[in-house]
Amino acid sequence: MADVSIKGTLPRDQVETPFARFVADYCSSWLAVAALVVVVVLITLSALAPWIAPQNPYDLTQLSIFDNMLAPGERSMEGKLYLLGTDDQGRDMLSAMFYGLKLSFFVGIVSTAVALAIGIAAGITAAYFGGRIDTVIMRFVDLQLSFPAILIALILLALLGKGVDKVIIALVAVQWAYYARTIRGGALVERQREYIDAARNLALPSHRIIFRHLLPNCLPPLVVVATIQVAHAISLEATLSFLGVGVPITEPSLGLLISNGYKYILSGKYWISVYPGLLLLLTILAINLVGDRLRDLLNPRLKA
Amino acid sequence: MSAVLEVHDLKAHFFTRRGVIAAVDGVDFSLERGEVMGLVGESGSGKTVTGLSILGLIDPPGRIVAGSIRLAGQELVGASEEEWRMIRGRKVAMIFQDPMMTLNPVLRIDTQMMEAILAHEAIPQEAARQRCRDALGRVGIPSPNERLSAYPHQFSGGMRQRVAIAIALLNNPELIIADEPTTALDVTIQAQIVAQVQKLAAEMGTAVVWVTHDLAVVSGLADKLAVMYAGRIVEEGPTADVLNRPMHPYTLGLLNSLPVRNPRGRPLNQIPGAAPSLLALPPGCPFAPRCIRAVDICRQVAPAETDAGNARRLRCYNPLPAAEAA
C-alpha cells in the first residue's frame, strides 16, 4: 500500500532556496528581465557619465556658442561630431543626457532612501506604540496624502527656491507618508502574530523586536512601493524642473533639458526635447516594469 | 424516449500547464421527468464539473472533449454559445453552493429575477414582476412584494438560497442542477431547503441532479444515487438499494464514515489514503490504492461498467457480497 501511494505523488524537485525560487519566478517574464537589464545599464551609464560623455556639459568653458542648435549628426567647425545635436548653449545633447540621467538617478534614489528611513521610523512607531501616537502620526499622513504630491512639492519649492538639495527635500516631503502608511499597515498585521508575542514574552527590548522581527516581515510590500516611488520621484523631479522650480539652469536634469527644448519646438528643432524625453521615458518605464513584476510576485493574493 | 436527460460517455478535461486533468472521464446516466438523482462524491471527484458540463459552463482551460448530453432529445455537446444560452435558465437551471456569493451584491432582487425571465421571453415588465412575486411566495419568502426591491445583503443565507431557488424555477425548467445547495447553511435550514426543493420538483415535474458529498442529505431526497470517484461513476442504483446494499467498496467506505451509522464510542471508519491526484492517476482502477478488496487485476486495467441487475450499475472487479453491508 505505502509504495503505491508514493508512486502517485510527483517526483520531488531538487531543493530550492526561496530566493532561487524568487529569481526563477522573476525570470519567467522576459519583459521584466529586459527591464531589469535596462535599469542596470542605465544606472551604470549614468555612474560612468564623467568618463564616457564626450563633453562636460556643466563646464561652460567646454561649450562653444558657435556650435549651438546643431542638428543630430552634424559636426562643429573643428569637426567634432554631435551625435544627437546640441542645444541653444552649444551643449552636446548626448553628454547633457548622460549627466542629466545621473542627476535624475541621484535625486530619485537619494530622496527615496531618505523618505524610506523617515517613513519606516514613523510607520513602525505608529504601529508599535499605537494609541495617541498612532493617531497623531496617521492623521498627519492622511492629511498629507489627501493632497497631490505635485502640489506639495511645487509650493515647497516655491518657498525654498531652486537647487538639487531643495528638490530632494521636496521629494522626501511628499514621499515619506506613503512609506509610513505602507509599513504601518504591514506592521499592524504582523503585530498580531504570535511570534511578536513570543518575542515580548522573552522580554526582548523594543528596538530589537522592531528591527529584528517586525521590520523584516513588513519589507515585501515596502520593496514594491519603494521601487515604483523611485520612478515616481524621477518623474516628479523632471516635472518640477520643467516648471522652472527644480534644478538650476547650470546643472540641467533631463526635465530641464526638455523644458529648454520646448522653447524651440515650434521652429521644428525637435531633438533638444525629444531625446532627453525618450531617455526619461525609458528610465521610468524600465523601473516601473521591474516594480510591477515585483508586485505580482510578492503579492500572495495574486499568486494562486 | 421519456428521458429528460441522457448523458453518455461524457468527458470534460482541463488542459493546464502541469498536464491534462481528466475531471470527468466517461460518465453515463439518464434522468426521467421529475426524477431526483443524488450525485455523490468527495471533493475533486468530478461531480461539480459534471453538473457544469450540462449547462455548458466549463471554461478554458477546461472543455468537453467527448461524449453526448441529450436534453429532451436535443444534443447539447457541440452547441453554439447562443444555443447554450437559450438552454440555460430556461430548460436547465442551476443552484450553487454558497448563497452569499451567487446573488450580485450591487443589484436589487427584482433586477436579478426579472432578467432571468426577460432573457428568454419578451413579456411586459409588469408581467415579469408578477411572476417573480409568485416565485418568491412559492419558495416561502414572506411579503414577497417588498422583498423584491431589497438588496441581497438584506437577506439571511437561507433566504438567499430560497431566492436562488425561486430564480431557478422562474422559467419552469425541465432540469435543475443543484450543486451542494445546502452545504453552506445551518442544519435546520438545510432540512427546510431540501424539503422545499423536493416539493417543488414533484409539483412541477422537474428533474433534479443534486450534487453533494453528504450521503445523509440525499438519502431522503433522491430517487437514485450515482457515486463518483476520480471522474467516473463507480456505482449507480435506486437510493434505498445502494444505501442498504452497497456493492462498490468505495460506497461502503462513504457509508461507514457517516457518524450516524457508527455505534457510540467506536472510532469513525475512515477510507485509508486520500483521493488521487487526477494528474497522476495510477493505472487500473483509480480506487485500487485505497481499496481493501483490491486484487491484482484492479491495479492493471480499469474496470468497465457492468450491469448488476435491479437497475444497478457498477465498476468493480471484486464487488461486495450482499452480506457485507449489514
Added chain:
Amino acid sequence: MLAFLIRRIGQSLFVILAMAALVFLGVFFIGNPIDVLLAPDADQAERAEAIVRLGLDKPLWQQFFIFLADLARGDLGTSFVHGTSAVGLIFERLPATMELAFVALVLAVVVGIPLGVIAGLKSEGFAGRSIMTGSIVGFSLPNFWFGIMLILFFAVTLQWLPAGGRGPTGSLFGIELSLLNPAGWPNLLMPALTLAIYKVSLVIRLAYSGTREAMLQDYVRFARAKGLSRRRILGVHVLKNILIPIVTVLGLELGSMIAFAVVTESVFAWPGIGKLLIDSIGRLDRPVIVAYLMIVVALFAVINLVVDILYSVLDPRVRLSDTGN
C-alpha cells in the same frame, strides 16, 4: 444621512482649517511677511504703514483670527501683478481648469473602462497583455513631455491642431466654456488628452483587476446559468461591481487632476488656475498663491464629500451612517 452629512462637512471644515493654519504659518514665518505680502520695491514708509495696516503689530493668535475672518469673507488680498482681487482671479480662471479636468475625466472613463474590461477578460491573451503593458507605458510617460510630443506631431509636423491657447469659447451663465463652441474643441483636445493619459492607465488597471476578480465570482456564473447574454453580464453584473472602486478612485483623482493641470496648462498655455499658479510663483505674486491653495483645498473637500455620497449610491452595502469612521 443627515448626521453623516453634518459629520462629513465638519471633517471637511477641519481639513480646511488645518490647511489654513499651515498656509498662514508658511506665509507668515517662512520669509518676512512684509516681503511676502508687499511688492519687493516698496519703500520704508510703505513698509511701516503696511505693518500697521496688516495688523502685524498684533499678537500671532489675533493675526491668525484676522486671517481666518478675511478668509471667511473671501478676501485674500490683492494680486501684486494684476492689481485685482486674488480670489477673483482664481474664480475667473477656474472654469477653464475645471473644464479641462472634466473632459480628461470623461476621456479616462470612456477609453479606460472598455480597455480594462477587455484586458481583464483576456488576461492571458495577446490583447490583454498588450493593453496592460500599454498601461504601464501610460503610467511612465512624463506628462509634460507627452504634451510636447503631441504639439510636435499634431501642431508642428501635421499642423492639424493648434499648439496652445484656449481658442474660441461659448458662454453659459457668464462662464466661458470651450465645450460650448465647436471651434474651440481642437484647442481642448491635446491638453485634455495629456491630462487624461495617466488616468486612462489608472482606470485600465482598476477595470482590469476588477473584471478579473468579478469574472471568478459565483454571481457571474449564476448569471450565466440564468441564460443571460454576455452583454448583459458584462454591462450590468460586472460593470456595476467594478464601477465602485473606479468612481471612488477617480473622484479622488479629480483633485490630483486639478493639481496636475499646472503642468498641462503650462505646456499648452491654457489659461486656467494652474498656469496662473506657475506664473504667480515665477513672479512671487504671493496673495494669488495663497488664494489658489485655499480655494483648491476647499475644492478637494467638496470633491471628497461628493465621492463619499456617490459611493454609497453605487454600493448598497454601504450605509452613509457607517462610513467615515
